[in-house]
Amino acid sequence: MRYVEPHGHMVSRTTDDYQDMVTAGCAAVCEPAFWAGFDRGSVEGFRDYFRQLTEYEPARAAKYGLPHFCWLCINPKESEDVKLAEDVISIIPEFLDRPTVLGIGEIGLNKNSRNEVKVLERHVDLAARHNQLILVHTPHLEDKLKGTRLILDVLKNDSRIQPHRVLIDHVEEHTVKIVLERGHWAGMTLYPISKCTPARAVDILDVYGQDRLWMNSACDWGESVPLAIPRTALEMRRRGWSADAIDQVIYRNPIQFLRQAPKFAAKFGEGER
Numbered sequence: 001m002r003y004v005e006p007h008g009h010m011v012s013r014t015t016d017d018y019q020d021m022v023t024a025g026c027a028a029v030c031e032p033a034f035w036a037g038f039d040r041g042s043v044e045g046f047r048d049y050f051r052q053l054t055e056y057e058p059a060r061a062a063k064y065g066l067p068h069f070c071w072l073c074i075n076p077k078e079s080e081d082v083k084l085a086e087d088v089i090s091i092i093p094e095f096l097d098r099p100t101v102l103g104i105g106e107i108g109l110n111k112n113s114r115n116e117v118k119v120l121e122r123h124v125d126l127a128a129r130h131n132q133l134i135l136v137h138t139p140h141l142e143d144k145l146k147g148t149r150l151i152l153d154v155l156k157n158d159s160r161i162q163p164h165r166v167l168i169d170h171v172e173e174h175t176v177k178i179v180l181e182r183g184h185w186a187g188m189t190l191y192p193i194s195k196c197t198p199a200r201a202v203d204i205l206d207v208y209g210q211d212r213l214w215m216n217s218a219c220d221w222g223e224s225v226p227l228a229i230p231r232t233a234l235e236m237r238r239r240g241w242s243a244d245a246i247d248q249v250i251y252r253n254p255i256q257f258l259r260q261a262p263k264f265a266a267k268f269g270e271g272e273r
């Protein structure tokens with residue numbers, strides 16, 4: 001088995017997890033910027049975090065032969081302080097040229113508040129100005145459907161954004177269709193308790209097919225399973241999916257989306273199948 005972990009918060013994991021992932025067939029891991037479990041107090045806290053994501057974590061993964069990429073932003077959970085968010089957004093361009101940065105993410109909404117929408121629009125503008133891919137987080141706490149619709153409208157209202165360069169993550173049964181209909185990619189986050197279980201993810205694949213969909217484990221500091229993707233692949237196999245279709249969902253699909261970033265394409269080029 002081979003797979004790409006397109007959304008893993010590896011700063012929260014031990015090196016044992018890296019070893020297990022590589023042993024299970026992980027070929028690359030991508031880490032979106034996330035909330036640390038507490039609100040950072042200043043823009044310098046984010047500068048250090050972006051250095052961790054672009055310098056330290058790729059070096060740690062490389063010890064296990066695993067390419068590590070990242071996405072940069074201020075997470076929606078910290079977007080209520082608009083001044084801090086604007087300061088953080090202003091330092092992101094310093095990091096965009098670093099060799100493992102894929103784009104802007106995971107941006108989006110948490111409580112669907114007015115300030116969160118304002119900061120989301122600023123991030124979308126940043127991505128458009130710098131021609132970056134976008135990775136979007138959809139809310140778990142409040143109304144996911146309403147939040148997803150708000151996000152889709154922000155993206156649609158910016159004419160510079162090409163839908164196929166945006167992945168909307170944490171989709172569930174009631175949001176996957178509207179995301180795919182808008183021409184975006186959709187991600188299913190596999191969690192043991194909340195979010196999408198492996199069985200639900202395979203149900204969604206059974207209904208919507210395997211195009212423009214990927215799976216990720218998130219594997220953050222909360223209850224989560226770094227091997228959720230290969231375990232879900234076993235569930236697909238059990239339910240009769242072919243080895244080729246499984247390979248498409250867990251390996252070729254993420255590569256097809258991420259390859260739109262030249263830095264990812266340099267490692268996983270067109271010859272890759």
Ligand SMILES: [Zn+2]
Pocket residue numbers: 007009032034106218220
């Ligand atoms: Zn995440």
